[in-house]
Amino acid sequence: MKDDQSRPAVCDCRESAPDGTARPGDPPQQPCERALAAYRRALAAGSLPREEVSGCLTALHLMVPDRASPGSMVPVPPETASHAALAPLEEAVLERRRALRATRATLAAFETLYADVHRLEQPALTRLSGEAVISRALEAGVAGCREEIRTAQPGGGRPEQALREALVRDLGNLRRGIRQRTVYQHTVRSDRATLAYIEQVSAAGAEIRTLAEVVDRVIVVDLDLAFVPFSDEPHEALCVRHPALVRFLARDFDEAWARAVPVRQERAPLRTPVVTSDLQRAILQAVVNGETDAAIARRIGMSRRSVAEHMRKVSEQLGSTSRAQLGYLVATSGLLDG
Structure with missing residues (x-):
């Protein structure tokens, strides 16, 4: 019974905490009237029986046991009590700051490692400007090919100088076992220089097909990198190394390849009925879309004169x-039906 009477008095500080998160033994977030009244009495009387002292007063070290009178407690000036009350909190803050600095130092070590690794990686997209720069990048990319080169070439016949350079490079790749697939537009079938190139690389194992339309030039090396135009300027290219983008370009090529018409090595009419029909359909669709002869010629890879002749016959x-x-x-x- 005596121990029960010596317990600190219950106060309302816990209930009055604004967020209700106070835990037993924690200093109150704001004093209650009972604690203020008890502290006032203690200051006036010099001491108070232990059972009259609110728990928050002991938590704040504002009341301490009276060594001369067991069972009593004496008041402590707030300035003196603040050191004992605040010291644990300040130590906790310091400990958190030490932990914060240690965590930052640990993360910094990983940041350095991350940066070092990515500095060694090639950028996902690289702009190439100038014919010489593009040529060197293409040579390096093709030289590193291990399995296959996919190429889409829009337009009609290619310049003879470009074909001579391509022939040396492509025959070298074919000799070392690289698969080469190329899609041209149907109009190359009437270009003697391009056909001569096709005949030579086909004999070495290259696969060549044609379509009525090839949207843009693209070169895909394995599934590692690709080259596409950067803009409409002739000497602006983009080197693509991002795996997802390279896979997308490769799949797009494969879909075009599946629709394209093979170019056979054996002597045959330059344009089979399938090719002629495909070309005519592309031209007629462009007429329906309202395109000019110049626009059609650029897209089909045909001269304006040839386009005009097609228009005349259909008219x-x-x-x-x-x-x-x-x-x-x-x-x-119904010409475009089916």
């Missing part, structure tokens, strides 16, 4: 007297 066949009428008649004639 005669359908009895058209104007370009607008021709587009309407083509769209309604």
Whole structure:
């Protein structure tokens, strides 16, 4: 019974904490009236029986046991009590700061490692400017090929100088077992220089096909890197090393390859019925879309004169007297059906 009476008085500090998160033994976040009244009485009387002292007063070290009178407690000036009350909190803050500095130092070591590794990696995208720079990058990329080179070449026949350079490079790759697949536009089938190049590389194992339209030039080396135009400027290219982008370009090429018509080595008409039909369909669709002869020529890889000749023949066949009428008649004639 005596021990029960010596316990500190219960106060309202815990209930009055604004966030309700106070734990037993923690100093109160704000004093209650009972604690203020008890401290006032202690200051006036010099001491108080232990059972009248609120728990928050002992937690704040504002009341301490009276050594001369067991069972009593004496008041302590707030300035003196602050050292004992705040010291544990300040030590906890210092400990947290030490832990913070240690964690930062540990992360810094990993940041250095991360930066070192990525400095050794090639950038995912690299802009190449100038014919010489592009040529060196292509040579280095192709020289490192292990399995396959995919190439899409828009436009018609290629310049003879470019074909001579390509022939030396491509035959070298084919001799070391590299698979080479190239998609041209159908119009190369009437270009003697390009056909001579195709005949030589095909004899060495290259695979060549043609389509009515090839959207843009692309070279994919294995699944490691690719080269695409950076802009419409002739000597601006982009080297792509990002794995996802390279895979996308390779899949896009493979889809075009599946639609393309093979170029056979044996002597045959320059344009098979399939190729002729494919070319005509592309031209007629462009007419329906309202494209000019110049735009069609660029996209199909054909001269403007050849495009105009196609237009003339179709106009005669359908009895058209104007370009607008021709587009309407083509769209309604069923020529593009199927």
